[in-house]
Amino acid sequence: MVKYNREEQIASVRGALALRSEIEKIVDSYCNEDFRNLCYLGIGGTWASCLQAVVHMKERTDRDVFAANAAEYNTTGDRRVGRGTVVVISSVTGTTVEIVAGVRKAQADGAKVIGFVDNADCELAGMVDNCITYKSNEQLKFFMTADRFMFNWGEMDEYEEFYGQMDKYLPEGLVEIEEKADSFGEEYAKAHLNDRLHYFVGAGTMYGATYSYAMCYWEEMHWIRTKSIHSAEFFHGMLEIIDDDTPVTLFVTEDSQRSLSERVARFLPKINHNHTVIDAADYPIEGIDAKFRGNISHLIIHAVTNRIDAHLEAIGGHDMTIRRYYRKFDY
């Protein structure tokens, strides 16, 4: 399999899951009477991950939990962020200007910041109140943080059972999905490599990932044009420009918003013959209960799109690490 290292992938997810005791200690320290609200703060791809974590929490929580876009927070502000606020951020390089400024502002406003900063040597790693350094697996880090908060608030009684299964079955489960999806990924990459514009549709915990898959992978890494849209919003305008041959990919989750994407799945065949449905339900993971599937839909679909990306790069020859403009000059 191209661009694939089974053992590395397993170790990566296993290592992320092993962060849990560290995450628990940090989250537990904030679950006291001073706690007021929880803010996931991001920009670009990390903003998308914030949206995912928040929609996951909304299914269960009574607490004040929200996502804030760092650039908007730095300009318009958000007065909910202050004393008693726990801010969660993620940064690979630690040098994203909006995040550095956002953390500074949040702390000045009285908030505490939990930072997943992959590069331990950057300024940001030293700035945040709690720093966890581990490569990749951003969604898993965000969701583990979310789940621990909800467990402490009495809103996720199944926490231990769920993470027991995750620890045991997720790492191998995801690589098995990559292996199962590899030939599909190759066919799909061949079919869509030269698309002039590709539409991605998704909802629930997958909406943020649909947005970032379209923008951070296809646009930024593959240089293929996309539009992403929420499955519910698809019916309020965008549907009109779908022709018979317009390339559309629909991601279907097993979470609370599954019905919104199923509606798109029923509609598309009536007007279009160039769409692909990637349904998390088609990729079981042995050992993880049906009742927990909604929590991991986005990880399952990510395993599938990983194979698309690998083949797009291999067949198209466009190196995913090359940027035209991003951080290439001052702007």
Add this chain to the structure above:
Amino acid sequence: MVKYNREEQIASVRGALALRSEIEKIVDSYCNEDFRNLCYLGIGGTWASCLQAVVHMKERTDRDVFAANAAEYNTTGDRRVGRGTVVVISSVTGTTVEIVAGVRKAQADGAKVIGFVDNADCELAGMVDNCITYKSNEQLKFFMTADRFMFNWGEMDEYEEFYGQMDKYLPEGLVEIEEKADSFGEEYAKAHLNDRLHYFVGAGTMYGATYSYAMCYWEEMHWIRTKSIHSAEFFHGMLEIIDDDTPVTLFVTEDSQRSLSERVARFLPKINHNHTVIDAADYPIEGIDAKFRGNISHLIIHAVTNRIDAHLEAIGGHDMTIRRYYRKFDY
């Protein structure tokens, strides 16, 4: 001027502003100790207006104010909506299924609903707790509601002064902008009528409008493909697929997020020769103070895009009222 009736336009805005006493009475009745939070609930175009109202309020308010997408609320839920919640909705026909279901759910959860329902005879008009019936001007209705809440909360001391100027100068001011922008609108429409894909970029109170202008006007009404993006997010992926001749339109507001769009305005000329900047600051309205300009940027830009739409329809011959799929069959 094509598709233009000066007196009708003036009367429409004047009539919307005249709703203020009715809005004030309703809002005032909710500003008591039972108030807990304020939720703008929408879908598609009205969802976009919700985003606009909320970013406007965030500049000033300490209160818990948020936008909820009706389809997401109906599926995932939002436990912040309940007793003490005031929900604000808008509907032209009153028959949008997500809104009808959302209002029913919000009321069942204990919330009160203020509805701007243009059609007084529909079921929705009878369902909401307070119904205001007046055609068009959705953003104005939403912002007037927002401002009255903030005035009552002591967060908008300039309320009377601002609306004094609005009542006196906005209706004529907006038609004068339409007249000033007409020849620009015609040139722009000629240049972009046959675009295969047009990018719209905006921030602040204009972000929601950028999203809905792209989707509800160009995609739904003109059948031209678009992608819309927040000015800050533009730099986190989408920039990579902008070629020298890619059509891009940037909306620049005079509100708290002006700097985010100015950054895009500085960047675009370095890589692209087919972009248009529509800056609210280029369209003064005599009688409305500089300090209030940020409150009306979206109305000013809407007056400009009105002229684009009129000419796109006139030159292209594609009737904006025709739909291919929307409400044409069950889905």
